[in-house]
Amino acid sequence: xxxxxxxxxxxxxxxxxxxxxxxxxxxxxxxxxxxxxxxxxxxxxxxxxxxxxxxxxxxxxxxxxxxxxxxxxxxxxxxxxxxxxxxxxxxxxxxxxxxxxxxxxxxxxxxxxxxxxxxxxxxxxxxxxxxxxxxxxxxxxxxxxxxxxxxxxxxxxxxxxxxxxxxxxxxxxxxxxxxxxxxxxxxxxxxxxxxxxxxxxxxxxxxxxxxxxxxxxxxxxxxxxxxxxxxxxxxxxxxxxxxxxxxxxxxxxxxxxxxxxxxxxxxxxxxxxxxxxxxxxxxxxxxxxxxxxx
Amino acid sequence: xxxxxxxxxxxxxxxxxxxxxxxxxxxxxxxxxxxxxxxxxxxxxxxxxxxxxxxxxxxxxxxxxxxxxxxxxxxxxxxxxxxxxxxxxxxxxxxxxxxxxxxxxxxxxxxxxxxxxxxxxxxxxxxxxxxxxxxxxxxxxxxxxxxxxxxxxxxxxxxxxxxxxxxxxxxxxxxxxxxxxxxxxxxxxxxxxxxxxxxxxxxxxxxxxxxxxxxxxxxxxxxxxxxxxxxxxxxxxxxxxxxxxxxxxxxxxxxxxxxxxxxxxxxxxxxxxxxxxxxxxxxxxxxxxxxxxx
Numbered sequence: 001x002x003x004x005x006x007x008x009x010x011x012x013x014x015x016x017x018x019x020x021x022x023x024x025x026x027x028x029x030x031x032x033x034x035x036x037x038x039x040x041x042x043x044x045x046x047x048x049x050x051x052x053x054x055x056x057x058x059x060x061x062x063x064x065x066x067x068x069x070x071x072x073x074x075x076x077x078x079x080x081x082x083x084x085x086x087x088x089x090x091x092x093x094x095x096x097x098x099x100x101x102x103x104x105x106x107x108x109x110x111x112x113x114x115x116x117x118x119x120x121x122x123x124x125x126x127x128x129x130x131x132x133x134x135x136x137x138x139x140x141x142x143x144x145x146x147x148x149x150x151x152x153x154x155x156x157x158x159x160x161x162x163x164x165x166x167x168x169x170x171x172x173x174x175x176x177x178x179x180x181x182x183x184x185x186x187x188x189x190x191x192x193x194x195x196x197x198x199x200x201x202x203x204x205x206x207x208x209x210x211x212x213x214x215x216x217x218x219x220x221x222x223x224x225x226x227x228x229x230x231x232x233x234x235x236x237x238x239x240x241x242x243x244x245x246x247x248x249x250x251x252x253x254x255x256x257x258x259x260x261x262x263x264x265x266x267x268x269x270x271x272x273x274x275x276x277x278x279x280x281x282x283x284x285x286x287x288x289x290x291x292x293x294x
Numbered sequence: 295x296x297x298x299x300x301x302x303x304x305x306x307x308x309x310x311x312x313x314x315x316x317x318x319x320x321x322x323x324x325x326x327x328x329x330x331x332x333x334x335x336x337x338x339x340x341x342x343x344x345x346x347x348x349x350x351x352x353x354x355x356x357x358x359x360x361x362x363x364x365x366x367x368x369x370x371x372x373x374x375x376x377x378x379x380x381x382x383x384x385x386x387x388x389x390x391x392x393x394x395x396x397x398x399x400x401x402x403x404x405x406x407x408x409x410x411x412x413x414x415x416x417x418x419x420x421x422x423x424x425x426x427x428x429x430x431x432x433x434x435x436x437x438x439x440x441x442x443x444x445x446x447x448x449x450x451x452x453x454x455x456x457x458x459x460x461x462x463x464x465x466x467x468x469x470x471x472x473x474x475x476x477x478x479x480x481x482x483x484x485x486x487x488x489x490x491x492x493x494x495x496x497x498x499x500x501x502x503x504x505x506x507x508x509x510x511x512x513x514x515x516x517x518x519x520x521x522x523x524x525x526x527x528x529x530x531x532x533x534x535x536x537x538x539x540x541x542x543x544x545x546x547x548x549x550x551x552x553x554x555x556x557x558x559x560x561x562x563x564x565x566x567x568x569x570x571x572x573x574x575x576x577x578x579x580x581x582x583x584x585x586x587x588x
Contacts, residue, residue: 080481137460140480144452144487158438166431168530186434187374193438236462 004065005286006052006093007278009104010035010044010075016275017051019059019069022290024283028061030054037087038077045090048073052093070095070286072278074104095289099281101274102127102136105248108277109270115244116237117270118230120251122202124149128237138233142198147229150202150251156222157204158193162186164218172218174211178204209254227258234263244268298359299580300346300387301572303398304329304338304369310569311345313353313363316584318577322355324348331381332371339384342367346387364389364580366572368398391579395568396421396430402571403540403564410531411564412524415543416496418443422531432527436492441523444496444545450516451498452487456480458512466512468505472498503548521552528557538562 004027008017017030032050033043052071053063071093077100078084084098091098106129109117116128124146125139142151161178164171165186182188192200211219234245245266247255256267272280298321302311311324326344327337346365347357365387371394372378378392385392400423403411410422418440419433436445455472458465459480476482486494505513528539539560541549550561566574 137462140456140484141488144449144484145456155438162434162439166527166530168431168526190434190438194435232462233460236460 003286003290004061004069005279005282006055006066006069006071007104007275007280007282008048008051008071008073009101009275009278010037010048010051010073011101011274012036012076015047015051017055018275018279019052019055019061020279020283022283022286024279026279028055028057028059030056030058035075037075037083038080041083041086044075045087048075048087049092067092068094070097070282070289072097072099072104072282072285074099074101074274074278076101095285097281097285100136103134104277104281105274106134106277107280108272108274109246109248110244111271111280113243115246115268116234116242117246117248118148118234118252119248120148120150120230120255121249122150122198124152124230124249126233126237128242130239130242135237137236142201148226148233148251148255149198150205151198152201153208153222153226153251154196154201154204155193156225157208157218158189158201160218160222162189170217172211172216173214174208174216174219177207177211205251206254209251223255223258227255230255231260231263234259238266242266246270248274297580297584298355298363299573299576300349300360300363300365301398301569301574301576302342302345302365302367303395303569303572304331304342304345304367305395305568306330306370309341309345311349312569312573313346313349313355314573314577316577316580318573320573322349322351322353324350324352329369331369331377332374335377335380338369339381342369342381343386361386362388364391364576364583366391366393366398366576366579368393368395368568368572370395389579389583391575393575394430397428398571398575399542399568400428400571401574402566402568403542404538405565405574407537409538409540409562410528410536411540411542412442412528412546413542414442414444414524414545414549416444416492418446418524418543420527420531422536424533424536429531431530436495440492442520442527442545442549443492444499445492446495447502447516447520447545448490448495448498449487450519451502451512452483452495454512454516456483464511466505466510467508468502468510468513471501471505499545500548503545517549517552521549524549525554525557528553532560536560540564542568 003022006019015032018026019028020026030051033047035044037044056065078098087098114129118126127136161175163169164175208219212223297316300313309326312320313322314320324345326341329338331338350359372392373394381392408423412420421430455469457463458469502513506517
């Protein structure tokens with residue numbers, strides 16, 4: 001048993017790991033391929049372990065140290081069925097803890113405090129910690145959810161551009177720009193939309209915010225709809241004494257100014273990122289084990 | 295050269311044909327597989343011809359008569375690129391005319407009169423004939439269009455059911471019923487939504503209307519949104535002297551009561567169906583040829 005803790009952020013676009021000593025000082029970092037445990041458990045396990053080995057190598061430690069560390073792995077789906085237990089059993093760590101991506105995000109942003117976080121990237125999801133208890137909403141994917149996600153902003157832009165093309169609704173500089181990207185041909189817009197993945201739609205999110213800042217009426221309408229969705233999700237999770245709201249993800253900064261005043265007043269900078277949250281938790285587990293062993 | 299006219303409705307779920315004499319009396323009918331010319335031209339051509347042969351057989355005529363008739367084939371995509379010409383060349387009819395599905399639908403519903411039609415099934419699309427000129431809008435598919443389609447009603451129901459599950463919005467008897475169909479498990483709703491085809495979502499459209507009639511607030515909100523989309527599309531196509539609006543498709547009757555009064559006042563029963571429109575046009579072409587030959 002070494003006195004090392006490894007935190008792992010097992011994400012759909014890649015795994016990131018960091019190894020720290022017993023006081024939380026980060027000694028090395030590693031990366032590996034994606035972890036999508038619900039769709040590809042085997043490769044997810046390989047990538048989780050590989051990111052940990054990389055972090056150990058980066059710290060100048062032998063890769064086999066991996067079997068002697070305390071580790072926290074945060075992955076989406078850890079709370080679905082028996083996936084958490086199955087991963088826990090398959091991993092080589094001395095003391096492994098598989099938790100949800102939500103928990104490490106909360107820990108990273110809020111530390112040990114209560115509060116609410118909303119994450120806005122390709123998707124959108126909300127989590128609260130109140131009196132230490134977690135509650136998550138959203139994150140159902142852009143087809144029937146994720147109303148404030150980048151994917152929905154992009155899909156909305158395409159829909160409104162086609163309505164403008166048909167002259168059902170007014171056009172705007174933004175819809176004109178979108179249509180011109182497809183040679184003014186609505187069939188090409190539709191062809192794109194029917195094969196686009198969430199991240200392809202989400203590519204348009206920065207453009208929507210850019211035009212909204214330039215007073216484009218359709219851009220403003222799209223952003224206001226999404227911000228209203230954020231407000232109603234936050235209202236669902238908030239309680240009167242809630243100390244803070246942290247917005248995370250690539251679109252967090254862009255959404256800030258569009259939120260209701262009651263929410264703006266509670267906005268706080270996240271203390272650390274998701275990986276930091278995993279490291280913090282791993283260090284806590286290490287300290288508990290050391291206490292237990294003492 | 296015989297004095298026969300064949301009308302063919304080449305649809306995505308199947309081809310239907312009817313053979314008529316020079317005065318429009320239908321002598322026989324036939325069916326065959328689907329025509330999706332943009333995605334599968336070869337099989338579409340086979341099915342179009344097969345439906346015509348079936349109609350001739352049904353009328354007690356030899357199948358080789360197919361090379362001696364005037365025919366009108368209505369298919370979606372006939373106006374895209376050179377598809378119309380390519381189909382025209384490949385078909386065996388003495389005198390073939392490939393036209394859009396919109397034209398045969400207009401002809402069927404309105405005869406030779408001006409007016410506006412809206413079709414509401416799995417998708418939604420609008421067409422107008424004004425002073426003999428056609429204009430069509432909508433029909434872009436449910437991902438970024440078809441706001442009043444069965445597919446969108448179903449998708450909307452799933453989205454609102456998940457919002458109710460998360461307690462972001464109130465639930466209703468309809469959302470409770472939807473969730474119970476999936477064992478109360480939002481993951482299963484999402485799994486369905488991410489593999490569902492438009493017709494799978496559209497399965498829920500009758501349920502939405504059924505609950506709207508029972509004053510279910512969420513059902514009413516979904517139907518009102520869709521009806522508002524119909525109203526704004528109709529307003530885009532209407533002109534002051536427009537004599538009639540015909541609603542077509544499986545959801546036509548259900549939508550009637552939800553439209554704006556100004557549109558209800560113009561509603562008229564369609565004169566005939568889409569296949570009838572194809573037959574009417576084929577008979578016209580036959581009569582023109584006969585005049586030319588006389």
